[in-house]
Amino acid sequence: MVIKVDSLPLQAKAGYTAKSPRWAIAWKFPAQQGQSRILDITLNVGRTGAITPTAELEPVTLAGTTVSRASLHNEDYIRDKDIRIGDQVLVQKAGDIIPEIVESLKDKRDGSEVIWQPPTHCPACGSNSVRVEGEAVRRCPNLGCPAQIRERVIHYASRGAMDIEGLGPAVVDAFFRAGLIENAADLYALKPEDIEELERMGPKSAANLVAAIDKSKSQPLERLLFGLGIRFVGAKAARLLAENFGSIDALMAASHEQLTTVPEIGDTIAASVISELADPDMQKLIRRLQAAAVNTTQEAARTGGPLEGKTFVLTGTLEGLTRTEAQKLIEEGGGKVTSAVSANTDYVVAGEKAGSKLDKAQALGITILDKNQLLQLRGRSFS
Numbered sequence: 001m002v003i004k005v006d007s008l009p010l011q012a013k014a015g016y017t018a019k020s021p022r023w024a025i026a027w028k029f030p031a032q033q034g035q036s037r038i039l040d041i042t043l044n045v046g047r048t049g050a051i052t053p054t055a056e057l058e059p060v061t062l063a064g065t066t067v068s069r070a071s072l073h074n075e076d077y078i079r080d081k082d083i084r085i086g087d088q089v090l091v092q093k094a095g096d097i098i099p100e101i102v103e104s105l106k107d108k109r110d111g112s113e114v115i116w117q118p119p120t121h122c123p124a125c126g127s128n129s130v131r132v133e134g135e136a137v138r139r140c141p142n143l144g145c146p147a148q149i150r151e152r153v154i155h156y157a158s159r160g161a162m163d164i165e166g167l168g169p170a171v172v173d174a175f176f177r178a179g180l181i182e183n184a185a186d187l188y189a190l191k192p193e194d195i196e197e198l199e200r201m202g203p204k205s206a207a208n209l210v211a212a213i214d215k216s217k218s219q220p221l222e223r224l225l226f227g228l229g230i231r232f233v234g235a236k237a238a239r240l241l242a243e244n245f246g247s248i249d250a251l252m253a254a255s256h257e258q259l260t261t262v263p264e265i266g267d268t269i270a271a272s273v274i275s276e277l278a279d280p281d282m283q284k285l286i287r288r289l290q291a292a293a294v295n296t297t298q299e300a301a302r303t304g305g306p307l308e309g310k311t312f313v314l315t316g317t318l319e320g321l322t323r324t325e326a327q328k329l330i331e332e333g334g335g336k337v338t339s340a341v342s343a344n345t346d347y348v349v350a351g352e353k354a355g356s357k358l359d360k361a362q363a364l365g366i367t368i369l370d371k372n373q374l375l376q377l378r379g380r381s382f383s
Ligand SMILES: [Zn+2]
Pocket: 045, 122, 123, 124, 125, 126, 127, 140, 141, 142, 145, 146, 147, 148
């Protein structure tokens, strides 16, 4: 349930915080909780080498779905909450989406529980794991780690990045197993006959997949930059860098000072961009992508609009305004419309029959506008 200030003039007066309107608040049901047991703690290696512990749970039904895993984030989290293998635990779905462990039920212990030890080695490649002073995360430092490479390709193909339809984790795994690819650049050399023999593929899906891979060549630079998985470069930073430098070659030649003159690009991002783009393997990957005719340029953004730098997602039917008109309105104001709600979304414009995007926006605390508020926002700052 959303409780709002009814009067539009008062809404305008109350205005917004950085994240949400001051004139509306969501009143939510308390998160559904359930009891389960930790059967094991397993490790997952992400694309930046982060080794994340995950609780394998006795299946429990929460808010209509079966939960059998929950992220434990990092070793400090496990130690601070004193979570042990074999513990009875209280589980809940945060914002009714992501399962989490609330606490271990310590009075239910029988002495058989095992205290978990952080991994000394990467579970995928065996490299010594490292934990940088001041960081909560333990990492595998080996850029050639097979788990990291796999995750990087999955990220490259994902919706927010190059958006290659049909290229999900299972297909990426099948490509690696069959020795068809070693990195993202190899995707562009694939032919339908290479992949139609794979399990659960056929001539039709193979042809579709090759067409989808081909189509990704024309994605704008910001998606490619995001897809390269440079640490600290999320979708938003990728967009800012793409719009300000215009090409990957210009970005590769940029100095730390040039990078940090871009608003919102700080020292951390700049340092990461410079070191990762200077990496010989990364340079080789980029050159191969260019040779495969993947687009590595982008026009500079229109500047000075009232919605400058803001990202919108549209959902539901807006009365008297088609989707195309709404998008044009936003883009002419300097804003950008994307299809999926994420932490980088600034506003969700919701109309009649708004669906799961609205739920997700509420869960993420993103400002939700109706049609009139969108017009107001554009008009007010426009004048
Ligand atoms: Zn590794």
